[in-house]
Amino acid sequence: MNKFWIVLWHTYTTKLKAKLFLITTIIMSLLVFTIANIQHIIEFFTKDEKTTVAVIDTTGAFYEPLAAQLKQEKHDDLQLKKVTGSEEKAKADVRAGKWDALLVLSADNEQLPEAAYYANTLADSDTPKEIEQALQQLKTALATAKLGLKQEQIAQLYEPVPFKKAALEKNAKTEEELNQARALVYVLLFAMYMFVFMYGGMISTEVATEKSSRVMEILVSSAPPIQQLFGKIFGIALLSLTQFAILFAVGFAALKSSGQELWKFLGFDHLPVSTFVYAIIFFFLGYFLYATLFAVLGSLVSRVEDVQQMIMPVTTLVIAAFMIAMFGLGAPESSFITATSFIPFFTPMIMFLRVGLLPVPVWEVALSLALLIVTIGLLAFFGSKVYRGGVLMYGKASSLKDMKKAVQLTKK
Template sequence: MNKFFLVAVHTYQTKLKAKAFLVTTAITCLLIIGVANIQPIIEFFTGDEKPHVAVIDRTGSLYGPLAKQANHNQIALTKITDMENEAKEAVKEGKWDGLLVLSMDAEGLPAAVYYANTIVDNQTPEVLERALSQLKTALSAAKLGLTDEQMAELSKPVPFQKVALEKNAKTEEELNEARSLVYVLLFAMYMFVLMYGGMIATEVATEKSSRVMEILVSSVPPVQQLFGKIIGVALVSLTQFFVFFAVAFAALKTSGQEVWRFLGLDHLPASIFVYALVFFLLGYLLYAVLFAVLGSLVSRVEDVQPAITPVMMLVVAAFMIAMFGLNAPESAFVTGASFVPFFAPMLMFLRIGLVSVPGWEVALCLALLAATIALLIYFGAKVYRGGVLMYGRMNIFKDIKQAIQLTKK
């Protein structure tokens, strides 16, 4: 056991002191601070500058009410008497951000054409279009002789309630909060496995390429060495995640946000966080063993990426199915896939977070996941012990067979 801790601590300290780790952590922390304060940053660079739009009103009556609504939506309108061609030239020269030409259609209702150098900016024309639509509604109501009370009645939304008949079904508010948490944790699990799983494979391949592995294998049992690498990298990743969380928490506090309310997690039961932790750890362990075993089969660090690509594709597939499942958690496809061990950490957690899952399904999923991990550890230790002693051109299936044969000797 002492050798296991020795490998884990050595891996942890080595990765923690690496320049790449320190630089990546620092850059990510800066990005987190930037995202948490994105609004003040945007305002600092743009100031209070509004888009300036010139208006040619051929109706003689639409500019006044339109200007009031546009000013409320942070758009500065200026009525001009220039000819249309002259106004377009002024837009090209940068005097105006855009030109709005107002007219009436055959039914006497507002119509407009918006000119700009490019139509990349969607916000300004969309705001003007909404304002004109409101004016059109008001004019149509006036033509029909409708009163303000009648217009207000027509504008009322249809009373529509969603009622769940299941006894333990989540309310709409709980579903929205759960969906936010599920999405965040699915994305975190996805990034966690891809980033740190690759780190495990690279760590094993680096030591193997330097021939240090031959000494380690003779003094440390393969299972202890395998788990020492996995736990060491896991500690590194948890350290980095803790730093990210602390920076994000402080940044949100500084910007005046209530963290749990900002994340929409203030009404969720504690059980969902427990399930999140369980599936997060089991998913990491499942994929970490695969990454470590594949890393032991390559002789050069540059061969790591091709070797671990099949496992990465499994992670990507699980994440894509989970994204589909966010809107259809009860579909037969998602339900069936949630029992596949390589998809279960994401999909079963998704189902638990969004729908009522029978206890036996959760137990069966955990049993299958635990059995798969145990099998991978048993099989992986054999491959790992032989694989770290193999050198030469990589051939995954052939190398696995050869690694097991070396272990038996």
């Protein structure tokens, strides 16, 4: 066991001191800090910016109500400027940069407002959308006034239809809990997807690098393959947790300095603790499952350049699991989702998806966890044999058939 810790700490400290790790951690920390303060940053750069729209009101009756409607809706970044003269001159002023856009107001056959919007480009979709919404409100008010409807009748006409939703199952989540659970599930699924790709690939590359430098021949003779295999897996896992801890600390400090609470900012303040417990369990079991595969496949190649080709089957499994989970977000009760949640290679994502959104029976969760743990154990047993023989194989490895050759090599 002492040799396991030597491999673990060697893997951890080597990667921790690497320039690439330090640079990516700094960049990601800056990104987290920026996201946590994005609202303040946007306000800082846009507080003095206003979009000025020139308005030609051909009716003489719509400009004032429209300006009042925009003011009521608190579109402070949008400023209307009534102008006179021809449309061609106003369009020329827009092209020259005097105005950001031109709005021409007119009346239809029913004497209700209609408009034409002109700008140099239509890349800014917010401004015309805000104006269109305000004009729609103005048109509604004028149309109802023509019909002679009272204010109470107008309010009743636009009052939302009473529509109650209630779950009949005893432990079913409320709609608010479901919305928060979907957000958490999406975040965790994406994090697991990125985690496996980033750090799983790092394990494969680490094994291939040591093998290409012939250091592996010394290591494999001094430490049992199972200890060496899991020493690298746990070492990279510890490295990833270190990076996540740094990013979490940066995000927490940034949110606290801006006066926001972490769980409220993330929208997870109404989720039960069990959801987070399941998230941690499935997250790490999923990592160990795929990391074992990555390490085993990495031991079969002699050159770092061949790693991506060899681990392609595992990356395909991860992508498939992620795509199925994305489908499951909208249909978690589907029989297809239920069936795939018991397939060990999909369980970390799919079963967590079901647990997060549905009242899944305890026996189903226990069964999926048991299958997942047994699969990890079998992969570890078989993988240690492949690993021991694979690290001694040199030459080009291009297919999974090399596993058989690696196992045979361990028997010699």
